[in-house]
Amino acid sequence: IRWGIHxxxxxxxxxxxxxxxxxxxxxxxxxxxxxxxxxxxxxxxHIAQVVFMIWNAINDPLFGYIQDNSxxxxxxxxxxxxxxxxxxxxxxxxxxxxxxRHYQEGDWVxxxxxxxxxxxxDGLLTFVLLAQCALxxxxxxxxxxxxxxxxxxxxxxxISSTSVLFCGLVSDNMEKFTYFQAFTVLIAALATACMCFTxxxxxxxxxxxxxxxxxADLETSDGAFSLASIxxxxxxxxxxxxxxCFVTMNFFQVFHLAFYNNFMMIFADNLIPKxxxxxxxxxxxxxxxxxxxxxxxxxxxxSLKKFGYxxxxxxxxxxxxxAAAVMCLLGQEHYYLLAFYVTTNMVIVQASxxxxxxxxxxIVDADLIKHKRRLPLSSMxxxxxALFTKPAQSLAPMIVVxxxxxxxxxxxxxxxxxxxxxxxxxxxxxFCIAVLQILTWTPFSIQN
Numbered sequence: 258i259r260w261g262i263h264x265x266x267x268x269x270x271x272x273x274x275x276x277x278x279x280x281x282x283x284x285x286x287x288x289x290x291x292x293x294x295x296x297x298x299x300x301x302x303h304i305a306q307v308v309f310m311i312w313n314a315i316n317d318p319l320f321g322y323i324q325d326n327s328x329x330x331x332x333x334x335x336x337x338x339x340x341x342x343x344x345x346x347x348x349x350x351x352x353x354x355x356x357x358r359h360y361q362e363g364d365w366v367x368x369x370x371x372x373x374x375x376x377x378x379d380g381l382l383t384f385v386l387l388a389q390c391a392l393x394x395x396x397x398x399x400x401x402x403x404x405x406x407x408x409x410x411x412x413x414x415x416i417s418s419t420s421v422l423f424c425g426l427v428s429d430n431m432e433k434f435t436y437f438q439a440f441t442v443l444i445a446a447l448a449t450a451c452m453c454f455t456x457x458x459x460x461x462x463x464x465x466x467x468x469x470x471x472x473a474d475l476e477t478s479d480g481a482f483s484l485a486s487i488x489x490x491x492x493x494x495x496x497x498x499x500x501x502c503f504v505t506m507n508f509f510q511v512f513h514l515a516f517y518n519n520f521m522m523i524f525a526d527n528l529i530p531k532x533x534x535x536x537x538x539x540x541x542x543x544x545x546x547x548x549x550x551x552x553x554x555x556x557x558x559x560s561l562k563k564f565g566y567x568x569x570x571x572x573x574x575x576x577x578x579x580a581a582a583v584m585c586l587l588g589q590e591h592y593y594l595l596a597f598y599v600t601t602n603m604v605i606v607q608a609s610x611x612x613x614x615x616x617x618x619x620i621v622d623a624d625l626i627k628h629k630r631r632l633p634l635s636s637m638x639x640x641x642x643a644l645f646t647k648p649a650q651s652l653a654p655m656i657v658v659x660x661x662x663x664x665x666x667x668x669x670x671x672x673x674x675x676x677x678x679x680x681x682x683x684x685x686x687x688f689c690i691a692v693l694q695i696l697t698w699t700p701f702s703i704q705n
Contacts, residue, residue, distance in 0.1 A: 321640020
C-alpha cells in the first residue's frame with residue numbers, strides 16, 4: 258500500500274478500466290451501426306448472431322480449461338494471458354467500425370463482417386477477462402479483500418463508462434461517423450495500455466503456480482489435455498446446486514443487460530420525440546446508463562457489508578419488476594417518466610451485475626474445499642458459467658430484432674404499431690425477467 262492506494266487492487270482494476278471502455282462502446286453501438294448504417298439484412302443478422310452464440314458458448318469453458326491446465330506461460334499465468342491478449346483485444350474492438358467496402362442494402366459482406374467482428378471481439382474478450390476473473394478469485398480468500406477489489410473495479414468502471422457519454426458528444430451519437438471512428442481508435446490505444454499495466458504489475462496468492470506437465474494436472478491422472486478431463490471437471494462444477502441457481506439467474510441477467518445495451522438508443526429515439534429531449538440531453542441520458550451503476554455500487558458499499566450481496570441482488574429484482582409494472586400501467590405518453598424509467602432500470606441491472614463476481618468467487622472456494630483441490634479451478638468455474646449465460650447475448654438482439662421488424666422497423670412502416678411494440682417490450686421484458694430471477698435466485702444458499 259502506497260499513499261493510501263492498494264497497488265495490487267489498482268493493477269487489477271486497470272483491466273476493468275480498459276475492457277470497460279471498449280465493451281461499453283461495442284455493445285451500445287454495434288447493433289445500430291449494422292442495422293441503420295450498414296443496412297444488414299435480417300437473415301444475415303440472425304446468421305451472424307447464431308454463429309456468435311455457438312462460438313460464445315464454446316470459447317469460455319475451452320479457454321477456462323486451457324488457462325487452468327496449460328503448460329504455456331502465456332496461458333497458465335493469469336498476468337501473461339492479460340499482457341499478451343490485450344493488444345489483440347484492442348485490435349478486435351476496432352473491427353466493426355471500419356466497413357470492408359461501401360455496403361449496399363442487404364449486402365452479404367456486411368453479414369460476414371458482423372460475424373467476424375463479433376467472434377474476434379468475444380474471443381479476445383474471453384481470453385483476457387477470464388484471466389482477470391481468475392485473478393479476482395485467487396487474489397485472496399478473504400471477503401474483505403474481495404470487496405476492496407470490487408471497490409477499485411467500480412471506480413475503474415465508473416471512469417470507463419464515460420466512454421459512451423464522450424463518444425456520443427464527440428460523434429453526435431454516431432452522426433459524425435469519421436469522428437466516431439477516430440474516437441474508437443483512441444479508446445483502443447488507451448484500453449490496451451491499461452490492460453498491459455495489469456499484466457505487468459498484478460499479483461495473486463498463487464503467484465508461483467507451476468506450469469510443468471506434472472503440476473498442470475489439476476485432478477486428472479495423467480495431466481493430459483483431454484476431452485474426458487474437461488467433461489469430468491465441468492460435471493463436478495455443474496452438479497452444485499448453488500452453481501445451477503446462480504447460472505440460471507445470470508442467464509436472465511445477461512439477456513436483460515444485452516437488451517438494454519443494444520436497444521436503449523433505438524427505443525429512446527423512437528418513443529421519445531426529439532423536441533422533448535435534445536441530442537445532447539440524450540447523450541447524457543445514454544451516458545448515465547453506464548456511469549450511474551458504478552456510482553450506485555460505490556455508494557452501497559456499507560450496505561453490501563451489512564446485508565451481503567444475496568439480499569441486495571434479490572432487492573434489485575423486486576425493484577425492476579415493480580417499476581416495469583407501474584410504467585406499463587401509466588402508458589407511453591409520459592415521456593420524461595419513460596426516460597427516467599429506462600435509464601434507472603438499466604442502472605439497476607448493470608449495478609447488480611457488477612456484484613456477480615462475489616457469488617462466483619464463493620462458488621470457486623466451495624468447489625476447492627469440497628473436492629480437496631490443490632489449486633482452485635477459477636477459470637473453469639467462470640468459463641462454465643459463461644457457457645450457459647453468454648448465449649443470452651445473442652438471443653436478446655435476435656428476438657428483439659425479429660419482433661421489431663415484424664412491426665415494420667426495417668422500413669419504418671406502421672409507426673404507431675411499432676411504437677406500441679417497443680413500449681411493451683420495454684415494460685414486459687424486464688417484468689418477466691424479474692419474476693424468473695426471483696424464483697431462481699431465492700434458493701441460492703451461500704449468501705456470504
